[in-house]
Structure formats: C-alpha cells, structure tokens
Amino acid sequence: MNDHDVDQMVRAADPYPDHGTDDMSAAREELADEIVRTPRTGWSAHPVVRPVQIAALAVAAVAALVMALAPGMVGDADPQPPRAAPATSVVVDGGRDRIVFAAAAVDVAEKNPRLLIDEPGWQAVSVGGFAGDSGSITFAKGERRVEMDWYPAGLYKTYYDDRSDVGGHVPATIDGTAASMVRYSASDVAVMLEPEGSTFVEIRTARGFDGADDVSRLLGAIRHVDVDTWLRALPRQVVRFGATEQAVDRVLADIPTPPGFDVTQLDRLGVNDRYQFGAEAVNLVVCGWLDEWQRADRAGDETAAASARKALGGIRGWKVLTDMAREGDYSDDMWAFSDKVNAGESLEHLVAFRSCSADD
Amino acid sequence: MLYAEHFDAMLAYATRRVDQPHDAADVVADVFLVAWRRVDTLPAGDDARLWLYGVARKIVFNQRRSRQRRDRLGVRLRSELADRVERDTADESLQRLTVQAALACLGEVDREVLTLTIWEELEPREIAAVIGTNAQAVRTRLSRARARLRDSIGNDLGRAGHVRAVRPGLIPEEGR
Numbered sequence: 001m002n003d004h005d006v007d008q009m010v011r012a013a014d015p016y017p018d019h020g021t022d023d024m025s026a027a028r029e030e031l032a033d034e035i036v037r038t039p040r041t042g043w044s045a046h047p048v049v050r051p052v053q054i055a056a057l058a059v060a061a062v063a064a065l066v067m068a069l070a071p072g073m074v075g076d077a078d079p080q081p082p083r084a085a086p087a088t089s090v091v092v093d094g095g096r097d098r099i100v101f102a103a104a105a106v107d108v109a110e111k112n113p114r115l116l117i118d119e120p121g122w123q124a125v126s127v128g129g130f131a132g133d134s135g136s137i138t139f140a141k142g143e144r145r146v147e148m149d150w151y152p153a154g155l156y157k158t159y160y161d162d163r164s165d166v167g168g169h170v171p172a173t174i175d176g177t178a179a180s181m182v183r184y185s186a187s188d189v190a191v192m193l194e195p196e197g198s199t200f201v202e203i204r205t206a207r208g209f210d211g212a213d214d215v216s217r218l219l220g221a222i223r224h225v226d227v228d229t230w231l232r233a234l235p236r237q238v239v240r241f242g243a244t245e246q247a248v249d250r251v252l253a254d255i256p257t258p259p260g261f262d263v264t265q266l267d268r269l270g271v272n273d274r275y276q277f278g279a280e281a282v283n284l285v286v287c288g289w290l291d292e293w294q295r296a297d298r299a300g301d302e303t304a305a306a307s308a309r310k311a312l313g314g315i316r317g318w319k320v321l322t323d324m325a326r327e328g329d330y331s332d333d334m335w336a337f338s339d340k341v342n343a344g345e346s347l348e349h350l351v352a353f354r355s356c357s358a359d360d
Numbered sequence: 361m362l363y364a365e366h367f368d369a370m371l372a373y374a375t376r377r378v379d380q381p382h383d384a385a386d387v388v389a390d391v392f393l394v395a396w397r398r399v400d401t402l403p404a405g406d407d408a409r410l411w412l413y414g415v416a417r418k419i420v421f422n423q424r425r426s427r428q429r430r431d432r433l434g435v436r437l438r439s440e441l442a443d444r445v446e447r448d449t450a451d452e453s454l455q456r457l458t459v460q461a462a463l464a465c466l467g468e469v470d471r472e473v474l475t476l477t478i479w480e481e482l483e484p485r486e487i488a489a490v491i492g493t494n495a496q497a498v499r500t501r502l503s504r505a506r507a508r509l510r511d512s513i514g515n516d517l518g519r520a521g522h523v524r525a526v527r528p529g530l531i532p533e534e535g536r
Contacts, residue, residue: 001513006506009513010478013459016375031389032363035396184465204467207511279496328503330496333484 101231108135113193113201114230115148115174119221122146124234127276134199137234144208146218151202153195159202160192174203175223186212191219247274251281251320256311258288259304278320279330286312286334290351297347312341312350362402363392366412369480373413376479377420390419413480413490417472462512470505473498 101109116122117139126138139146151159160180163169169180172191179193187209192202203222209215225233248266257263266281289308296304315321315338325331340350367388374387394415395402403411463471472491476482482490484498491498 001510003506006510006513007478009455009459010463010474010509013456013463014376014479015460016372016479028367031392035363035389035392038393038396188465190467206508276496276500279499283496328500330499330503333499 105231105234106227109227109230111198112150112230113177113196113199114225114227115193115201115203115222116225116230116233117141117146117218117221118223119218127234138206142208144218145206147204147206149202149204150199153198153200156192156195156200159200163190163192172219174219177224181219187215189215189219247277248281251278252285253319255282255285255318255320256314257285258292258308258311261285261288275324275327275330278324279328282318282320282330282334286315286337290347293347294351309341313338315341362395362399362408362412366409367392369409370412370416373416373480374420376475387416387419391416394419407489410482410486410489413476413482414492417490458513459509462509465512466505466508469493470501470508473501474505474509477502 112135119141121141122139123141124137125140126136134149134151136147136149139148160169163180163182169182172179172181174191174193177193177196179191181189181191183189188205188207190202190204193200203219205215205218209218248263251266252263265284289311293305293308293312296302296308315334318334321331321334337350370388370391371384374384374391375381378384378387391412395412402408463475466474469491473487476487476490477484484495484502487498488495
C-alpha cells in the first residue's frame with residue numbers, strides 16, 4: 001500500500017462526501033440572518049489582535065478570538081520560531097570516549113527532560129524539528145517504535161485536556177516523574193510527564209508493541225539521563241561538532257545557491273537528522289532563489305530572473321532530494337514545485353506556493 | 361460575501377470532525393459569529409478562508425472539551441443537517457469505519473494535517489497557516505500520518521474477511 005492508496009482510502013472515508021448545501025439554503029440564510037442581528041458590541045472589552053500582518057498572524061489571532069469568545073477556554077498557543085543556538089563547539093566529557101558536541105545539540109539537551117530507554121537494542125532513528133523547547137525523537141527496536149515529543153511547558157494543560165477525550169487519564173510514573181497515561185488500545189498509549197523546566201514530554205508507543213504488559217515493560221525501562229549520555233544516544237551525524245558543516249557540504253554539493261546566499265544560516269537550523277536538515281536547507285536555498293527572482297523582476301533584470309528560473313527549474317537534479325525521497329514526501333513536494341516553474345507558472349503564484357515568509 | 365463563499369467549506373469541515381450534526385451546526389454558527397464580530401480586521405482574499413479554518417479548528421477543539429452546546433443560533437441548520445447525516449451514515453461500510461477508527465488513533469495534529477490535505481485539499485503552506493506551524497513540519501507530519509495509518513490499517517483492508525475489528529462508530533477524537 002503506497003501513499004496514493006492511503007489517500008484514496010481516507011478520501012473514501014470522508015464523513016461529508018456531499019459538498020453541496022443547496023438543499024439547506026433556507027437554513028443557511030436563516031443562520032446568516034441570525035448572525036448579522038447579533039450585536040457586535042461588547043467585543044471590545046476583550047483583548048483584540050491588531051490588524052498588522054493579520055494574514056501571517058492568523059493563527060495567533062484565532063487563538064485570541066476563541067479565548068475571547070468563551071473566557072476560560074484554553075487556546076492553542078503558537079509554536080515559537082526555533083531559537084538559534086550559538087554555532088560553537090562544546091565538549092561534554094562523561095569520562096568515556098571524548099566527543100565534541102555541537103553547541104546547538106547541547107543547548108537542546110540542557111533544556112530537555114532527556115529520556116532514554118534503558119534496554120539494549122533501542123536506537124534513535126529520527127530526530128527533528130527541535131531547537132529549544134519543542135521537538136521529536138523516534139526510537140526503534142525491531143518493529144517497535146516509540147516517539148518522544150517535547151512541547152513548551154505552557155501548553156501542558158491544553159494537551160492534558162485534549163487527551164482527556166481519549167478515555168480518561170491514569171496516573172503513571174516515569175522514572176520518578178509524575179505522569180498521566182491515556183490508552184488508545186492495549187498496546188498504544190500516550191504518557192504525558194509533568195513539565196520539567198520549560199518543557200514537558202509525551203511518550204507514545206507508536207507501533208509494534210504486543211499488549212499492555214509489553215507497554216508496561218517499556219515504560220518501566222525509561223530513564224532520565226545526563227546530557228552526555230543523552231547526546232551519545234543520538235545519531236552522531238546529528239549531534240557531533242562539525243556534523244552540520246558536513247551536512248551543509250552534502251546538501252549543497254550540486255545545488256546552485258543564489259547570489260549572496262549566507263551559508264552560515266544552515267548552521268543555525270537546530271538539531272535535525274539528515275532528512276529534516278536536508279529539507280530545511282533546501283527550503284532556505286529555494287526561498288533565496290525566489291527572493292532573487294522577485295528582486296530581479298522588480299529591477300527589470302531579465303538575466304538574473306532567468307538564472308533564478310533556471311535554478312528552480314533544475315530542482316529535480318538535486319541529489320539530496322533523490323536521497324531524501326526514500327524517507328518522506330518532501331522531495332515530491334519540491335519536484336512538483338519545480339515542475340510548476342518549468343510549466344511557466346507566474347512568479348506570484350510560485351511565491352505563494354512556497355510561502356517563504358518568516359512565519360512559515 | 362464571506363459567508364456565502366465559505367459556508368459550504370466550514371460546514372464540511374465541522375461535519376467531518378464532530379460526532380453529532382447539531383455540534384457541526386454549532387461550529388458553523390460560531391465560526392461565522394466570530395467572523396462577524398471581527399469583520400473589520402479579517403484577512404483579505406484567500407487568507408480569509410485559512411483564517412476561518414483556523415477559527416473552526418479552535419472551536420471544534422474547545423467544543424470537545426467543554427461539551428457545552430450553545431443553542432441560540434442555527435436551530436434550522438441543526439435540524440436539516442441531522443436529517444442529511446442520518447441519510448449519509450446509513451450505508452457505512454466496514455472499510456470506511458475501519459479507516460475512520462484508524463484516523464481516530466492518530467495524534468490530533470497528524471490527523472488534522474492528513475485530513476486537511478485529503479478532505480479539504482489544502483496545500484502544506486495553507487495547512488501551516490491553519491494549525492500554526494511551518495510548512496516543513498506539515499510535510500513531516502503528513503508523511504508520518506500516512507505511515508502510521510498504513511501500519512494501523514494493514515495491507516489487507518478491502519479483502520472480505522481480512523479487516524480488523526472495529527468499534528461500531530467513531531472513536532472519540534484525541535483532541536490534539
């Protein structure tokens with residue numbers, strides 16, 4: 001079963017296959033009438049979101065609005081942009097083999113609950129999306145998968161309340177830390193640890209477990225560890241000092257970069273595995289070319305605009321995307337974008353398609 | 361204008377994500393009530409559509425917790441929607457229920473990314489605006505959601521006698 005098959009099944013399971021509401025036109029108009037007869041006054045007593053950059057801040061506005069709509073409800077805070085850690089090296093020496101870790105990795109480790117599975121055979125197979133107070137690691141052993149996701153501590157209550165819909169929390173303890181567990185099935189649970197510092201962690205037995213006892217054994221084997229131990233358990237290509245430089249060289253090996261492209265931005269992408277790093281890096285290059293194309297377009301510089309179009313039209317030849325295609329669908333997305341470039345899609349549409357704003 | 365243009369999309373979104381038609385009607389009423397009250401500061405163009413999805417998501421999100429129904433608006437819509445949903449669900453196939461049960465076992469954000477992609481046909485950048493993350497994170501979650509759904513359903517779905525047992529109805533959603 002491939003991604004297309006999955007999509008087809010989900011499409012077939014659409015609980016609302018009929019998109020038309022012509023048969024409900026009277027009800028629709030009646031509701032519209034009720035709404036416009038609702039006074040808009042009284043709203044000003046609540047905090048409002050300034051209209052500045054309302055589009056980019058739409059979700060923040062939504063959170064504010066919903067909270068204002070029903071005081072007491074907990075809104076969903078926006079993820080903050082990753083905080084860049086200083087791109088220097090830090091030596092963490094636990095009395096074993098001396099490894100120099102990237103400062104960004106140590107920064108994440110210090111702010112993280114740092115949990116590992118104290119059982120032979122488990123390996124971190126996916127690390128990504130975190131630089132500071134949120135992120136995700138997937139551990140694997142055979143067919144089993146365990147995900148540990150970190151979120152800002154301020155979102156704990158929101159997540160806790162949401163999980164309550166699954167069927168009720170059961171108190172649990174993970175290596176001495178109070179936690180609560182919800183159970184999706186005998187072998188599929190989510191365990192939220194109470195916040196420690198600026199984050200809290202949620203553990204999910206993602207797949208491959210054989211019943212409740214198997215899950216209990218796993219949860220009992222999870223331990224808090226020190227910075228050194230935690231970092232050593234992560235893939236070396238993620239956390240080792242100099243790994244980023246090698247990754248940059250690998251990604252940019254056959255990719256044309258736009259004029260003035262600041263390679264050092266890639267050093268500040270946080271802690272990511274190869275796939276995540278490749279995606280973030282390619283995104284920066286592509287957005288750089290779109291910026292250059294827009295600049296050239298405004299300046300009437302046809303040569304520069306043609307160069308940008310040529311670079312973006314050649315994305316299918318970038319080796320890093322070929323390598324990444326085995327792991328996820330980012331490459332497909334980029335190739336589709338490149339095909340649009342080659343098909344003569346307007347610059348305005350291409351910019352909208354990629355969405356390279358700071359909030360994206 | 362905004363109401364007429366996006367009513368169908370909001371009704372579809374709500375109906376897909378709540379268990380009861382009257383809850384869907386409440387969500388739609390609340391979405392446009394918020395829009396009405398914020399009409400002076402609504403984003404323009406297509407951003408308005410994404411903004412409405414974001415509002416709808418928050419309302420569904422909070423409705424699941426509060427379990428409080430506001431009965432002031434949309435009485436007729438609730439009634440007519442209930443009739444329609446009753447007709448639609450009369451022919452629930454086992455495969456459809458299996459997929460819906462598997463969807464319910466995804467994390468809410470992963471499920472939302474997958475269903476916004478397939479049911480609402482939004483692009484990753486649009487989903488990013490709706491759920492408040494970045495497009496890359498959306499792509500990562502989409503990939504993960506598909507993989508997990510594939511694992512959950514298995515390769516034999518659709519062959520008679522090889523489907524997993526499912527509950528007779530939607531599993532309560534996780535909430536996030």
